[in-house]
Amino acid sequence: MNIRIGQGYDVHAFGDGDHVILGGVRVPHDRGVLAHSDGDVVIHALCDAILGALALGDIGKHFPPSDPQWKGADSRAFLRHCDALARERGWRLGNADVTVVCERPKVGPHAEAMREALAQELAVELDAISIKATTSEKLGFTGRGEGIAAMAVCLLVKS
């Protein structure tokens, strides 16, 4: 097979702060997120999708939350690592599609910047990266504004 599919999911609770990092982009907000790293749910979900396509476990296996070296880490480093694992094995990202779930902040105004940031990190064309967002219609933990979630799927293609 010359293609592999992967999917990923991540959640972080909101906490004190004045911004969230999404897809490597700083998004102003009246909350931050509680996380060991910078708490970028978009990148964490995307890393898990890539790792899933490679059958190489999950982000916590590669960057354990118990390891102090990842405290406050810039999640783009996790993404570069996952991409390198794919490339070493002869795979490259075909495309990725990410959905962010939260009532706020509004993701739409930042989606293009996120696509550009991720495409640059992964050295792929802009149209290989899709960022979407939805509320959960005030239902559940995202609906109550307790946290933010992201789901990602990706296709890896043999180079």
Ligand SMILES: Nc1ccn([C@@H]2O[C@H](COP(=O)(O)O)[C@@H](O)[C@H]2O)c(=O)n1
């Ligand atoms: N955090 C969010 C949530 C939604 N959007 C945009 O609003 C549209 C409508 O959302 P519904 O949940 O009511 O379907 C959605 O399609 C997104 O374009 C957003 O930008 N940020």
Ligand SMILES: C[C@@]1(CO)OP(=O)(O)OP(=O)(O)OC[C@H]1O
């Ligand atoms: C990213 C890591 C890094 O220690 O920690 P968190 O920022 O808490 O994020 P999570 O999505 O729980 O993934 C686990 C860890 O790999």
